[in-house]
Structures are given as structure tokens and as C-alpha cells.
Amino acid sequence: MIVERYIADFWGWLLGPGWHDGILFPWLLYLLGVLVLAGLALVVLVGSGWVRWSLPLTPRQSRSLGRIVGYGTLGVALLVILLMGIFLLSPSASSSSAKEATESSASSPKDSAQADSAEGVSFSKALLRAGDFLFGPGWQEGTFYQWLGMVSVVTWGVVLVGLLAAVIRHGPLPALKVVDRTITELAEDVFRLSPRRVWALARLAIQEAVRRRIVIGFVLFLLLMLFAGWYLDPGSVNPTRLYLHFVLTTTGYLMLPLMLFLSTFSLPTDIRTKTIHTVVTKPVRAGEIVLGRVLGFFLVAAGLLAVMGVISYVFVIRGLSHRHEITAEMAAEAVKQAQTGPTKEFGVMTTMVHNHRHAILWKPADSASSTPQGQTPPGTFWLAMEQGHTHRVFPREDGSLEVGPPEGNLIARVPQYGKLQFLDRQGRPTDKGINVGEEWEYRSYIEGDTNAAAIWTFEDIRPERFPEGVLVEMTLGVFRSWKGEIEQPIRGSLLLRDRTTRSFVEVFTFSAKEFQIDSHWIPRQIKGKDLFEHFVDDRGRLEIGLKCLDRAQFFGVSQADLYLRAGDASFVGNFFKGYLGIGLQVLLVVGLGVALSTFLSGPVAMVATGGVLVLGFFGDFMYRLAVGKTYGGGPVESLIRLVTQENVISELEPSPRTTAAKMLDQLASGPLWVMSKMLPRFGDFDCSSFVADGFDFPAAMVLANTANALAFLLPVFVLGYGFLKSQELAQ
């Protein structure tokens, strides 16, 4: 019987309840994803190969074609720059509105993610969202256009700088020739790329990685896992989060340096040992060398991630796995208590494992009539949730219970977010609550025992989606003023607005749990009224209110602090998205590493790539610095504060020094802005906290991230290409 259950577990593990909920499907999907990415590269290659084979061009023809494409691209870039200039300078779009536009799109990935989850996930919607993110509501607001503009400016910048350098080196006329040749050949090379050569170089990179260094990283990973098995505490408050966070961050922190090392040292080593001589004296194009390396290392990383993912998954399952014991006496006691009411305060508990026990609960079967004395009457046992999980129980012959593996801890909630508004103490609508003093707190507060309330409006609430009522989940911040009693939990109430009377009806009261997710059901029937008939309006909107009941105490809320749990996505799918995120980060590192190593020596390229990586993590901060949204002003101003030990809020005294500092900051803001826009936001690719906290990572964000990564890689690739091409490799 046990064996059967294990087999069932295994199939469940492999295929899940639906065939696509288990581990198999996501990993097939992962494979597919990797293949699609590699395929995308191959499509470009094969396309170019097709051009080559189907139009056998003479060298002269291909040269002219290259010239047309090259200068055509430059022309388009110039056009984009001009259009951008006109837009930025035109009076209708003052600089502030332009800034706002860019700001809104800068934060758009997160917005779109939230908005997306607000509508639940459907793939077409996700695509639509991604489209919105790329192209924006107005043409100039989409990230795509910003990217286009940025790339155009960079392209022209590089061309002009290159021209200048060439003029200094060779004099004006030969310089023009050099630049002309570079532009032409670059374009020409695109349709001369050969998939076979790129694949050969990719294979070489893979072989290099496999035969030389990769094993070390891998062994390190396994060792870490073994070690961690000893030190991670499965009895902590939220072991699931701990384990998931651990495996995801470990994988990331191991993979990124490893790939950084591999990708930045590969080309310089080839140049140093001169093996590159035998390669570039074959009909290989510079682009193929860069592309092949990036592809090869990415595939290495993808393979490693796949293996690490499976190992991590097993590690998490095994780490969290435990069984409690329930003896026949305990079971009988639980039944007795269920029939006669509780005799002990906490009910009957299982044995203690991983620092917790579950209450044993029993419900009589409906047809429970007569049972012979001394036998357990028919009914169902189940265990209460503890540490975010429960177990299934199965009665044995001897009256004791067999406990299954933990369930319900590995989830991927799909939250539906609403729009947040507030009522002030007098019950008048405002758009903000109270600030309780912490300046950068993202939550607003509502005061207890007043008319203050937070109101979320949810859209698209239909009986088909919520047949049994609505599951509400909250993560509330609590602020206790000194007047209240510190020890006691703070109570609040949840309200629904009646669609006809527009007044609020209390659904239930609760004690706030801080630092945890607090789930409550709003049933179909509320005080005799049907949810959909009396509370949800014709357009499918539902308003949920929250009040604090205790005097002089406060609840802190933000938009995302109360959501409807619209459903659950596949956890394994989400886990896989976590690894995909790492994969994208690796792709960026590898692309950048290879590109920079075309002209920097190994260690320097490594430091440079690492620098970009770190700066990329602070991209958001740099952006805020650039647009003056940080406390304490720009870099120079904050330096002054640092030296003078001034706090960050108060205005500096007006003095020439302050003015100068502000001017310098103004100057610095330009480059900072550009940098913040150009560097990839590495942090945005990391979705480990989504996975660890049990929230589904929206598909739209996966798409947006992928687009982001590819968009960043394109100019980086051209950079590497250009340097490799213009360099004397035999120096």
C-alpha cells in the first residue's frame, strides 16, 4: 500500500494532477525555451545562410549590399535621433512631461506585472501587456522606442568616436576609408554568417567549459548543498521560504561568477596562447566568434541550470519532507473530542517533528449511524495547517493513522490586485492614509477606532471565477502608538460595500498577523445575502474595506497588501521561471563578458563585466539619483552631507558651496541618467523572492525580461564584433 502510494507520489510528482502540473512538463518547457532561444539565434543565422545560398552573390555584389544595409541602418538611426530631438525640444512636451513619460515606462515592468496579475494570467493578455510595455500607449512612451533611441545615439556616438580616432591615427582621408570599410563589412557580415561555423564555435566553447573548468563549479554546488543540508533549519518559522530562497540564490551566486569567469577568460586566453590565429585564418567572421562563444556558454549554463534545478528541487522536497506519528490512542482521542467538544485547550496534536505539531481534526461521515463499541466511527481525519503546510492522513488497520508527506507549502499563488483608496478619520475619501513618521515607508496608515478605512476595488469578479466565494489574503503592517497595549494582537474588520445602499457591511473581524500572509474566506452567503447579487455590481466590481478596531493603533497598507487569491499556478512552473530568471542573468553576463573580452584582457574584462553587473543592480538607484528623487541630493551634495554630518532631509544652507554642489549634481545627472537607462537592471531578472514567497511570477514579466535581455545584448554584440574586427589579433 505504501509502495503504491509512493508510486502515486512519483507520478504525481512527474505529471501532477493534470498532466501539466508536475515536474515533467515545466522541464520540457524549459528545454523548449532554451531551444527557442537558441533557435532564435539560428533563425537569424539560417536566414542569412539562406540569403547566401539562394543568392550567390559575387564579392562585389555582396559588398554593395553591405554598403546599402550599413548606411541604411545609420540613416534610420539618424532619423530616430532627429525625431527624438524634435520631440524632446518641442514646446508641447516640456522636459518635465518627457521625464514623466520615461519615468512611467521605467517602472513599467513592475506595473505591467501587477496589472497583469490583476487580470489573472492568460497568455494572450500577457502578450498584450508585453506589447504595451514595448510600445507604450503613446508611441514615445514604450521602452522599445527608448531602446531604439538609445541604440541610435550610441551607434552614432561610436561611429563618430571611431572616425575621430582614425583621423588621429591615419589622417582624414584614409580614416574615412577605414570607417567606410568597417560599416560596410559589418552589415555584409550579417548575411554572411554561417550557422555551421557559429555552431562549431559554440561547440568549442562547450567543450572548453566541460573539459576545463565547469566541473569545479559543479562540485562546489553539490558540496554547498550537502553542507546546507546540515545547517538549514527545517523547523524555522517558514522553512519553505528558507529552502527555496537558499537554492535559488545559491544557484545564482554560483552560476554568475562561474559564467563570468568562463566567458571573460575564454577569448583572451585564445589570444594569449595564439590559438585564435588558427581560427581567424579560416573563413570565420568576427561576429561568428562572438556569437558562437555567447551561444556556447549560454548552452553550458542552460544545461547546468537544468541539472542544478532538478537537484535543488529534490533537495527542497527532501529537506522539507517529514512525517508525524499518530497512534491509535491519539486518533481515538481526536474522534472523542470532535464528538464531545474539546477537553484540552489545544486539541489532540501529532508528534513533534521539525519543531512543530499539527492538530488532529476529525469530521464524522454523514451516514454515521451506529458503530460497534470500541471501533472508530466512519469519518475523515485531517491535520491543521502549520508552518504553511498540512499532511494527508490515512487510517491503518490497527486504528492508528499514517501521515503523508507535507502538502500545500509549495505553491504559486496568482494574486489579483485591486485599486487602493482611503477614507480619513471623518470618513471622507482621500488618496493617502497617515504617515507614521518613517519617511520612505511605502505603506500608508489607517487609524483604529475611527472612520478611517482602506478600500480596494477589484474588477472582473464573476461567479464562474469564484464559485465558492472569494479567498482574501493580507499582509498588514501594524503600528502601535504607546497608548495601546503592546502585547495584545490588534483587531481589524473586513467589510464589503453593498452595491445598492453603498454602505459597508462587516464580513468578519480578525486579529492581525504581522509578517505573515493571513488568509480568510469571504463566503458566497454573507449574513443571508449572496455575494454576487448584493455586493458585486453590474460591471463586476467588488469593493473591500479594511478597518482597524483598536483605539490609537494603526494598520499600514499598500496596494499589494490585500489581494484576492484568484487561483494557483503550477509551483514547479514557477520554480522553473526562477531558474529562467537566472538563465537570463547568465545570458547578460556571458554576452557582456565575451564582448568586453574582445578588447580587454581576461582579468580586466572580468572586473569590468562584474562592475556593470553591480552597477546594474543599482540601476534603479542611479535613476533616482539622476532625476533627483533620492534623499540628500545628488552625489556631490550627499558627499557634502557626509563630510559635514548633515542629515539627509534638511535643506542645506544656501551658500556658494551649496549652489556649486547642486550644479555639479545637475551635470552628473545626465550621465547617470544615461547609465541607468543603458545598464541592464539585473535585479529585475531575479524572481527568486516571488518563488520563495509562493507567488506566481507573471508570464508578461518573463516576456518583458527576455525582451529586455535581448535588447541589451544586441548593441553589446555589435560592440564586441567591432572590436574583434578592428583589432590586430597577433599583437
Next chain:
Amino acid sequence: MDSDIVIETRNLTKVYRDFWGREKVRALKALDLQIRRGEIFGLLGPNGSGKTTTIKLILGLIFPTSGEVLVFGQDAREVTKNERIGYLPEESYLYRFLTAEETLDFYGRLFNMPAMLRRQRAAELIEMVELGWAKRRQLREYSKGMTRRIGLAQALINDPELLLLDEPTTGLDPMGTRWMKDLLLKLRDQGKTILMCSHQLDDVQDVCDRVGILHQGELKELGRVSDLLKVREMTEIQCSGLSPEAEREVCAVVERLGGKVHFCGNPTTTLEKLFVRIIRESEAHPGRRVRGVLEAEPPRTIPAASGSQATGPSSTGSGPRSSSSQSGEKPNIQREN
């Protein structure tokens, strides 16, 4: 443009600079060179004279400071020219973590060769360079000569029209050297053009049609080997079957006709030929000590003059080109004065 000219350099100059652009070495000075289809051209010169620099310029691995290089009539930086070129670098710069088979397969892919053709070429070449027994071993385990051989195979993978060989015989044993020279001649006979550089003078002499001599980046001498090496004021007679008396008589005749006999006696062979013969014998009869070869060479017949090439009027091969494919010794009559 004359399609018979495969490589042409015009006023080719290369100055190596340091990071700051300051001049370090003037490695090549105004080189004018034309290499024609179907010839073996040897570039000679002492260490550091600019031979490798020239080859790298031709390959587009480095760019000329001034002047230009045309290969097949195209600029040397053109990538497409590489499809018709094979290059054996100074040392075999190959990926040490690949096996011989993988190496050839890899370079075959770089030429966009389909799998069938790659496999076939690789098998042929491994057979040709006699590495069949080690083809599954990583190159890191290879000896110097083995690496050299696989390097050559790599250079031939695309059946190139033009071969650029940087010191092809270094690291090879005498058998290998002989084999390499035979191979070069065979390739030449197939119509390929070969540019090799070396300071192994006898190698160059054995195979090259024309040579150029570089010194400190300047071309000092250029011409056909046969013309350059002909010693016009000497006559050489090689004959067999003469008794010592007959020999004396011939000498007397020469002197009577106004000639001067510099050397008369048994010729010496070269150590190379001796070595080759011993190895061949030993391969024919494994396990037996090869006898008779050393004894056949009386010590007295190794005169001081013929040992050093610089002082003797003519070195080992005295013909226009001594075909080294022809085995056995070639008698060399010299008489000490």
C-alpha cells in the same frame, strides 16, 4: 592583374608599436614580393628578421603600417580569401583539450564543410600525417612533432590552393623532415602554391623553387635556388666503377687540360641520409641491429671542409635541386687541395 600571381606585396612595411603608439620595432621595411602560382617560395633569414611578420601580414592577422598586401588579388583583410588558404603557424596553436579527430572536425566546420566531407577529409589527413594510432588522444598529450603533424593536417583540411608554412620542419625528426619535404613537393606537383619560411637552409634548398633572404626586415636577395647556388667556376663529375688507378688517371687528365682538382676520393653522405637509411632498414627488419652501414663509411672520408656548408664550395646537394624523394646516397666528389 596577372592571375598567375598569388601573393603580391607592395612596399610592405610593418612597425610594431607599444600601447602608447611609440615605435618599438621596425620589423619589415618596404618589402616588394611576388609569389606565383605553383611555386614553392622560401623565405630565409636569421631569427627576428621579419619572416613571421610577413606571413602574418599576408594572412591579415596584423595590419600593414604602410604599403599593401594582395592575396588572390584581394586585400589581405578580406575574410573570403581564407577559404583557399592553409596556414601552419610557427608553433601549432591548437586547442589542447581537443583530440586530433575533433581538431580536424572543428576546423572543417569553420570551412563550412558538410559532415560527410569533413569525416572523409579528417580520416585521410590523419592517415597522411601518420597519427592514426593517436587520433583519440587530446592534443595536450602530444609530443612536439606530433603536434606539428596535426598542425599540418589542420592546414590542409580545406585542400587549399595556397599554403603558408612558418618553419614547417621544426620539431620534426629527420624522418619527419624528409616526409614533410616530400609532401611539399607532392603538393607543388598538384599545382599548389607554397610559401614557407625557415632558417633550416638545407630544407629550403631541397624543396624551394625560389628563395628570398630577409635580414633585419629588408629583402637582401631574391631568385631561383638553382641560379643562386650554382657555383659557376666549378665542375663536378660523379662516376662509379673507377679503380684508384683510373681515378689518378682522370685527375691527371684534368690537370693536363688546365683544370685544377680540388678533391678526389670517396664522397661522404649526410647524417640525414644515413639516419633515414638506418630507420628504413630497422623498419624492414625489426629487432636486428643495423650493421654494415657505419662500417661502410670509413672515418677518413669525412673531410672537414664538407662538414660545414659555409666553407665548402657547394653543400650536400649540388644539382639545381637535389630531389630528396630519391633515396640512397648521392656520391659527392670533392677533392681537397
